[in-house]
Amino acid sequence: xxxxxxxxxxxxxxxxxxxxxxxxxxxxxxxxxxxxxxxxxxxxxxxxxxxxxxxxxxxxxxxxxxxxxxxxxxxxxxxxxxxxxxxxxxxxxxxxxxxxxxxxxxxxxxxxxxxxxxxxxxxxxxxxxxxxxxxxxxxxxxxxxxxxxxxxxxxxxxxxxxxxxxxxxxxxxxxxxxxxxxxxxxxxxxxxxxxxxxxxxxxxxxxxxxxxxxxxxxxxxxxxxxxxxxxxxxxxxxxxxxxxxxxxxxxxxxxxxxxxxxxxxxxxxxxxxxxxxxxxxxxxxxxxxxxxxxxxxxxxxxxxxxxxxxxxxxxxxxxxxxxxxxxxxxxxxxxxxxxxxxxxxxxxxxxxxxxxxxxxxxxxx
Amino acid sequence: xxxxxxxxxxxxxxxxxxxxxxxxxxxxxxxxxxxxxxxxxxxxxxxxxxxxxxxxxxxxxxxxxxxxxxxxxxxxxxxxxxxxxxxxxxxxxxxxxxxxxxxxxxxxxxxxxxxxxxxxxxxxxxxxxxxxxxxxxxxxxxxxxxxxxxxxxxxxxxxxxxxxxxxxxxxxxxxxxxxxxxxxxxxxxxxxxxxxxxxxxxxxxxxxxxxxxxxxxxxxxxxxxxxxxxxxxxxxxxxxxxxxxxxxxxxxxxxxxxxxxxxxxxxxxxxxxxxxxxxxxxxxxxxxxxxxxxxxxxxxxxxxxxxxxxxxxxxxxxxxxxxxxxxxxxxxxxxxxxxxxxxxxxxxxxxxxxxxxxxxxxxxx
Numbered sequence: 001x002x003x004x005x006x007x008x009x010x011x012x013x014x015x016x017x018x019x020x021x022x023x024x025x026x027x028x029x030x031x032x033x034x035x036x037x038x039x040x041x042x043x044x045x046x047x048x049x050x051x052x053x054x055x056x057x058x059x060x061x062x063x064x065x066x067x068x069x070x071x072x073x074x075x076x077x078x079x080x081x082x083x084x085x086x087x088x089x090x091x092x093x094x095x096x097x098x099x100x101x102x103x104x105x106x107x108x109x110x111x112x113x114x115x116x117x118x119x120x121x122x123x124x125x126x127x128x129x130x131x132x133x134x135x136x137x138x139x140x141x142x143x144x145x146x147x148x149x150x151x152x153x154x155x156x157x158x159x160x161x162x163x164x165x166x167x168x169x170x171x172x173x174x175x176x177x178x179x180x181x182x183x184x185x186x187x188x189x190x191x192x193x194x195x196x197x198x199x200x201x202x203x204x205x206x207x208x209x210x211x212x213x214x215x216x217x218x219x220x221x222x223x224x225x226x227x228x229x230x231x232x233x234x235x236x237x238x239x240x241x242x243x244x245x246x247x248x249x250x251x252x253x254x255x256x257x258x259x260x261x262x263x264x265x266x267x268x269x270x271x272x273x274x275x276x277x278x279x280x281x282x283x284x285x286x287x288x289x290x291x292x293x294x295x296x297x298x299x300x301x302x303x304x305x306x307x308x309x310x311x312x313x314x315x316x317x318x319x320x321x322x323x324x325x326x327x328x329x330x331x332x333x334x335x336x337x338x339x340x341x342x343x344x345x346x347x348x349x350x351x352x353x354x355x356x357x358x359x360x361x362x363x364x365x
Numbered sequence: 366x367x368x369x370x371x372x373x374x375x376x377x378x379x380x381x382x383x384x385x386x387x388x389x390x391x392x393x394x395x396x397x398x399x400x401x402x403x404x405x406x407x408x409x410x411x412x413x414x415x416x417x418x419x420x421x422x423x424x425x426x427x428x429x430x431x432x433x434x435x436x437x438x439x440x441x442x443x444x445x446x447x448x449x450x451x452x453x454x455x456x457x458x459x460x461x462x463x464x465x466x467x468x469x470x471x472x473x474x475x476x477x478x479x480x481x482x483x484x485x486x487x488x489x490x491x492x493x494x495x496x497x498x499x500x501x502x503x504x505x506x507x508x509x510x511x512x513x514x515x516x517x518x519x520x521x522x523x524x525x526x527x528x529x530x531x532x533x534x535x536x537x538x539x540x541x542x543x544x545x546x547x548x549x550x551x552x553x554x555x556x557x558x559x560x561x562x563x564x565x566x567x568x569x570x571x572x573x574x575x576x577x578x579x580x581x582x583x584x585x586x587x588x589x590x591x592x593x594x595x596x597x598x599x600x601x602x603x604x605x606x607x608x609x610x611x612x613x614x615x616x617x618x619x620x621x622x623x624x625x626x627x628x629x630x631x632x633x634x635x636x637x638x639x640x641x642x643x644x645x646x647x648x649x650x651x652x653x654x655x656x657x658x659x660x661x662x663x664x665x666x667x668x669x670x671x672x673x674x675x676x677x678x679x680x681x682x683x684x685x686x687x688x689x690x691x692x693x694x695x696x697x698x699x700x701x702x703x704x705x706x707x708x709x710x711x712x713x714x715x716x717x718x719x720x721x722x723x724x725x726x727x728x729x730x
Contacts, residue, residue, distance in 0.1 A: 008467075008610065118615075
């Protein structure tokens with residue numbers, strides 16, 4: 001009889017995100033307007049596509065396990081050195097490494113209730129004790145509440161997404177500076193900046209290399225390479241050396257490295273995506289006004305539309321899916337009354353708007 | 366002060382494999398004949414390249430976290446169902462999941478001293494106690510020694526590569542059947558079949574879905590997709606459900622899934638690679654005879670050439686690298702006196718043969 005370890009057996013069977021492919025199979029849908037995972041409908045930079053296309057014939061070779069060329073380019077971008085960068089198969093991977101490396105079983109992981117669930121997945125997976133601060137009523141992560149709990153419980157790890165997911169809110173550099181300084185110095189801050197490319201750099205917390213902060217970035221959002229699975233963390237070299245002991249050295253696709261490197265050399269493309277994303281947000285705001293829904297102004301590539309109650313938001317999501325439009329909704333109050341829709345192309349936005357108008361008219365408020 | 370957990374802090378800083386990119390930087394080489402990592406110089410199937418190329422513009426979308434289409438195709442190939450398949454970022458990933466899920470800290474992992482070191486990396490990373498059987502003098506994994514230790518120590522996990530790496534030896538189905546039956550029933554057998562595509566299917570252990578066996582396969586070798594990072598395990602559904610609780614759900618590149626699926630539909634390409642690989646082995650055998658070296662007949666895409674002592678083998682590897690030819694050597698006796706060279710294309714073999722002739726003449730026996 002083969003049994004998992006007691007720690008693994010104790011983990012409840014959960015899936016952080018059901019993928020659209022499974023939803024399509026279950027619903028018998030052949031096409032889906034994908035607006036549920038904050039993917040970029042604009043895809044990768046044409047320069048990245050060209051570089052990856054040319055590289056496909058060399059896919060028989062493993063990728064560089066150290067991502068040396070990419071880390072050189074990232075170090076240049078961030079004004080640090082490459083020993084301060086860890087590359088992973090997306091931020092999810094870096095997040096898992098951070099929990100594994102820095103949170104002993106029973107250690108406390110502090111996060112905001114209802115933000116990115118994959119952090120919770122890793123925390124549960126490594127036997128951590130999850131503690132939550134609630135969002136402020138307006139959907140902003142509550143830095144004061146996080147600090148209060150952090151001072152009391154001295155968590156091994158504090159997670160914050162900024163810009164935040166799923167609200168789309170952004171916390172400016174002054175507030176962030178105060179927050180970082182006030183955190184207990186033995187708590188590691190895991191700062192998820194997946195959506196930072198949609199914010200002006202001058203508004204972001206300046207980069208200071210510190211052992212107690214890991215800043216995570218990704219090529220999945222503005223760079224349009226979610227399918228490639230490549231992201232990274234910037235932190236003190238000592239932390240990168242720790243990750244080096246446990247990370248999957250050959251885990252990152254060769255072509256993902258090549259595409260990421262080419263993407264970094266195409267700022268103009270990223271800027272066009274950021275501008276197109278802003279137009280998508282404006283469209284969603286206008287749609288919300290037309291339908292008389294509230295919404296949260298977003299600094300990301302998605303917008304939360306207020307459906308007034310969680311039950312109605314759930315029904316709207318389900319009804320949209322039946323019409324072939326896939327969006328998601330936050331799982332916890334106060335944001336669970338919202339539907340979260342990702343920035344689509346114009347045709348995708350039209351499809352969403354058409355379906356939402358029908359659904360909102362049918363589902364009683 | 367941020368410190369890793371005591372368990373992580375206790376892990377020594379090691380790297381299972383230094384990549385060729387780093388060797389090139391260190392040696393100041395601009396080109397390298399890559400014959401060190403048992404990669405396929407024949408690359409992916411043209412059908413896989415075409416499918417991946419067409420898919421690049423959709424790289425903005427995450428890959429299916431459940432790899433449903435690929436698992437359907439694999440289930441058909443193996444005559445099992447897709448709930449019995451776990452897909453990972455290469456066998457390395459599946460191996461890490463198996464150690465994490467089934468070996469509690471302090472639990473015993475039994476392997477052959479000097480075989481695939483990434484298993485050891487994961488075992489150490491999760492706090493397991495590594496135990497070793499030695500190879501037989503001819504370089505075959507010693508099933509009797511493994512069984513004797515297994516009966517005595519009742520390891521949580523037993524690792525066996527068949528065909529074996531780094532020897533290239535293959536253990537036939539009758540011996541494998543006896544081995545599987547004789548293992549303690551509470552030991553999980555992690556059977557690494559990365560090189561199984563180079564062996565006739567009729568010689569392999571027939572597939573029986575059992576909780577106590579995980580058979581691992583990869584697209585990195587005969588399918589020529591090492592850079593894509595995609596492999597899988599076939600085992601009982603209960604084990605797959607366990608992995609579902611801890612695996613990185615969005616860890617696998619979208620294009621890797623697409624390429625793997627297309628590869629499975631191109632058996633003719635794989636057969637050509639297997640035939641070309643056999644020619645490469647014959648070339649290496651002929652070269653060994655010409656140089657008066659012994660060699661191990663291999664059932665894989667690499668060959669071990671006998672350099673008589675470990676010190677000489679090390680010097681040959683280093684001298685080849687200075688000439689721009691990258692091979693590796695096994696790290697533990699009795700195989701550490703060999704140099705292991707991967708099947709190259711004809712030009713790569715010529716480059717290797719030319720360099721080896723010089724090096725062998727220069728390095729005293």
